[in-house]
Amino acid sequence: AQSVTQLGSHVSVSEGALVLLRCNYSSSVPPYLFWYVQYPNQGLQLLLKYTSAATLVKGINGFEAEFKKSETSFHLTKPSAHMSDAAEYFCAVTGDNDMRFGAGTRLTVKP
Amino acid sequence: DTEVTQTPKHLVMGMTNKKSLKCEQHMGHRAMYWYKQKAKKPPELMFVYSYEKLSINESVPSRFSPECPNSSLLNLHLHALQPEDSALYLCASSQVLGKAGVDTQYFGPGTRLTVL
Numbered sequence: 001a002q003s004v005t006q007l008g009s010h011v012s013v014s015e016g017a018l019v020l021l022r023c024n025y026s027s028s029v030p031p032y033l034f035w036y037v038q039y040p041n042q043g044l045q046l047l048l049k050y051t052s053a054a055t056l057v058k059g060i061n062g063f064e065a066e067f068k069k070s071e072t073s074f075h076l077t078k079p080s081a082h083m084s085d086a087a088e089y090f091c092a093v094t095g096d097n098d099m100r101f102g103a104g105t106r107l108t109v110k111p
Numbered sequence: 112d113t114e115v116t117q118t119p120k121h122l123v124m125g126m127t128n129k130k131s132l133k134c135e136q137h138m139g140h141r142a143m144y145w146y147k148q149k150a151k152k153p154p155e156l157m158f159v160y161s162y163e164k165l166s167i168n169e170s171v172p173s174r175f176s177p178e179c180p181n182s183s184l185l186n187l188h189l190h191a192l193q194p195e196d197s198a199l200y201l202c203a204s205s206q207v208l209g210k211a212g213v214d215t216q217y218f219g220p221g222t223r224l225t226v227l
Binding site for chain 2: 032034036041042043044045046049088090094095096097098099101102103104106
């Protein structure tokens, strides 16, 4: 079964610094991969989606992710962190009838 | 429009109460989902409806009863819940892609449920 693993339950960066959140997938076939963001007491908001059309995927709020088949990775990056980026981030992969989430990474942004 | 709405936003209920959570989408999606999310955890899948038919029930206790009256609505009926059922309940919807599986899931804002 397809799954994703997020490395690091908590990442802390300074405002203006590079954001790197790591996700590795487990699949022999390139899957649909997603990054979602969740702010406190809210639902999940789609940041971006990989569907094999392009390996570098641009999303909302300045985030992007690169699909690397050789590394089975789909890491999320943003060149310059804003205070408003502080949230929980989930990597996910679709299965036959459902979506499988990673454990999540909490991003803290220090002023 | 990629909006999924959920009501109520907050719900407090006793262990003997009966209540319902409601979810609605108007994106023409034919798959709808209920998730349970505890603090600092990812969403856990509870139920999946595909073309208004229950396709996945992840061994959820019978005190949770889903219902899909039509392609736009999804309900979750609650009865005799336990305090450990307190959580954020999320609804989502997506297109069904046949053999390719399911497409992007769009989530509602959730219902924060507290069971006393």
